[in-house]
Amino acid sequence: MQIIIDDNRIARGARIGKIATFAGLGFLGVGLIVSLFLQESSLFWLSLVFLVLGVFVSSLGVGNMNRWVREPRADQALADALKGFDDRYLLYSYVLPVPHVLLSPVGIWVLAAMGQDGVIRYEDGRFRRNFSLMRLLRFMAEEGMGKPFAEVEGQVQDLRSFLTKHGVDGEIEIQKVLVFYNPAAKLEVSDPPLPVVDPKGLKKVIRKEKDSKLPGDLYKQIEDLFDEEAGWFEDEDDQE
Numbered sequence: 001m002q003i004i005i006d007d008n009r010i011a012r013g014a015r016i017g018k019i020a021t022f023a024g025l026g027f028l029g030v031g032l033i034v035s036l037f038l039q040e041s042s043l044f045w046l047s048l049v050f051l052v053l054g055v056f057v058s059s060l061g062v063g064n065m066n067r068w069v070r071e072p073r074a075d076q077a078l079a080d081a082l083k084g085f086d087d088r089y090l091l092y093s094y095v096l097p098v099p100h101v102l103l104s105p106v107g108i109w110v111l112a113a114m115g116q117d118g119v120i121r122y123e124d125g126r127f128r129r130n131f132s133l134m135r136l137l138r139f140m141a142e143e144g145m146g147k148p149f150a151e152v153e154g155q156v157q158d159l160r161s162f163l164t165k166h167g168v169d170g171e172i173e174i175q176k177v178l179v180f181y182n183p184a185a186k187l188e189v190s191d192p193p194l195p196v197v198d199p200k201g202l203k204k205v206i207r208k209e210k211d212s213k214l215p216g217d218l219y220k221q222i223e224d225l226f227d228e229e230a231g232w233f234e235d236e237d238d239q240e
Contacts (some may be wrong), residue, residue, distance in 0.1 A: 001085040004230050006094040009049070010068055017064030024058020027207055066115065074100065074113035077181035081199035082206075090223065095126040095230035097162045098155040103222060110159060110176040111202075112152040116145060117184035122192050149193060152176045165226050169218070177205050 025082055031050030038044050072080065075093035078100055082091060090103045091111075102109040119130040156174050160180070163172065177195040179202055180187060189196045195205045214222075 001077075001082050001089045002087050003075075003079050004090060004092045004095055004227070006230070009094045010075075011075070013064050013068035017061050017066075017068055019058050020061030021065060022061070024054050024056070024061050025065065027057055030054075038166070056210075072181065072183070074115065074181055075097075077199050078111055078113060078179065078202070081179070081202040085206075090226070092226055092230060094154060096226060097158045101159065101226070102206070103219070103226060104206065105214055106206070106212045107214050107220065108159070108172065108174045108222065109206065110152060110155050110174060112148060112155060112178045114145075114148060114178055114180045114185075115182050116180065117182040119186045119188060120180060122189040122196060123188075143183065148178050152178060152194070155194070156214030162229075163222070163225070166223065168222060172218070175209065 027050050031047045031054055034050060035044070035047035038047065075091075078093070079091055082089065082102070085104070088105045091100045093099065094105070098110055100111040100113055102111055116129065121128045127148060129145065153176070156176055159174060160172075163169075177197060178192075179197055179199060181199055185198065187196065187198055195201075197205055
């Protein structure tokens, strides 16, 4: 398998996370000091400003740290899950209009990476997560569940628009799958409208499409387009 990834974007996100985390702690510290020394002053409101800024900025930092620093990152988990496929399988992370795309001989896959942990249920058309004290404590830094199916459909449309814009047949089928990559996630899923898996189940989903085939000329056209968008050359890629 070949992996094409924007390492600069990862480094930039990690840098923002570290700066914002320390800046947020600085604001919190200043807010605490101001509150101690200006309790009787008309400027006491400044402590509240610094404290609010501290919470907001540090939450932004921790969120970025979780996404770009804490391992396994989404790109690492997906790459590890797809090990064993040959070089016709190309995983593009952070270089296309959507975060993670797999180009393979059996088609194109949008891989929607979900980083939530804990027990994650899907039943009666809704995702649910068990309540925990840790989730409550880190609620401002944790990525919300949102609407995963709507989000992955949006990613598919973005990728389809990109392909059409560059002259690739707009009728090409794009597969999609939700991948909960956090090692602490436990899935309890019943009758989802599209595949919902952990990393261990990803290859099984891809292999189910073994009877499908992307025509060779179309595969090459898409590969060239993706590589051009990524600014990637064969001697710079990571191969497994």
